[in-house]
Amino acid sequence: MRRIFPLLIIAILFMYQLQVLSQGIEATISPNSVSTKPGDREKFSLTVFNRGSSDIEVNGIRLRITSRELFGVPVAVYLGEYAFPFDKPELVKAGKQKVIERTIEIPLIPFAGSFDVEVVVETTGGNASTKMRVNLLYSWLSIAFLLITLLIAIGIIYVILKLSLRRVRRGKIYRISDLLGERDRYHKLLKELEGRKGKIGEKEYGELKEEYSSNIRRIQSELESMLPGLQDDLAKLEREIEDINGELRKLRARVEVKEVKRGEVEAEIRKMEKLLEGKRKRADEIRDLIRRIKGL
Incomplete structure (x- = not known):
């Protein structure tokens, strides 16, 4: 019990530190609205702001996709999460910002319509998120x-x-x-x-x-x-x-x-x-x- 208690205190402090750090991380994506097709490759600029006091590394992003409209019918359906890990972490120094260019292949979603996409930026200091709108045009898949x-x-x-x-x-x-x-x-x-x-x-x-x-x-x-x-x-x-x-x-x-x-x-x-x-x-x-x- 004496050994477990100090470990618990350290874990709580570590989680608190991560929370403090993540509160100092912001992200934006450009363009924040695109019209494309499943399987197409689109280039995005991800700007990460590190307002904390420690350097962080950006390890990848996750896309959480929810429909606004499917085949012309207004309907909200959560379609899942898609992970895009970076081959090499991107360093963002304390108090600085960094623009990260990435080309992403649009997931093979078998629908046409309008979608809200939450872009979750994963860093060593915690996660930050931003939003964008994607209009999927009709494709052979849809x-x-x-x-x-x-x-x-x-x-x-x-x-x-x-x-x-x-x-x-x-x-x-x-x-x-x-x-x-x-x-x-x-x-x-x-x-x-x-x-x-x-x-x-x-x-x-x-x-x-x-x-x-x-x-x-x-x-x-x-x-x-x-x-x-x-x-x-x-x-x-x-x-x-x-x-x-x-x-x-x-x-x-x-x-x-x-x-x-x-x-x-x-x-x-x-x-x-x-x-x-x-x-x-x-x-x-x-x-x-x-x-x-x-x-x-």
Whole structure:
């Protein structure tokens, strides 16, 4: 404990000294606003003021980049920190200033837009910082990133729409199945009513028969309004089934003539057969609904 305490005091004094020294260090950069592209090389003049009482050495700079605008859209995003160490430290004497010329390669940032850049100057006496503005013009990198982003967004939208459409189609089939079940129930009730014609009053018989018949006509009318859509869905599925069958026949023919080995296309054949099976099941389901709607 006696040994640790003096070391702690020395560390605190050392940190305090660094803080005092860093408070006497200032930096400016020129130009403080540039328009450029990722990968281009730009020349900058870094002026370091040492207002402290000890000489310091400048070891490098770090760029902390935050966006102001990306592809024309105002958005603030911290993009990271890029270090540029100097090959040889630059000496700045106490009470003096020094202009340091450096050529920096602009980081490969895949965006176009406006950016705030904090330039952190690293010295043996502590750090100093200054700010600059960078406008990144469109480059092959930013255009490629934008296109990839758009393609991903379109893909996500397509998947969402496809899933939504599938749910809508399944919802329509469920609705038709419910209507058919309801129609069958009224037919059954009507048959039961006919079987008990003599056991209930004539008036009640007439009212119930009209109610059941009216519900059957209403349901049948709604079912028939859905029939053209079902027939269109069936025709589309049949075309898709025929196309997949054609592709399968072609693949199998290529295997037969030894253009390709079966092992090379077996996974693709299985995938197509699974897809074909699913479409055939959906087609059979729709055919059954159409037959039931028509009362066949």
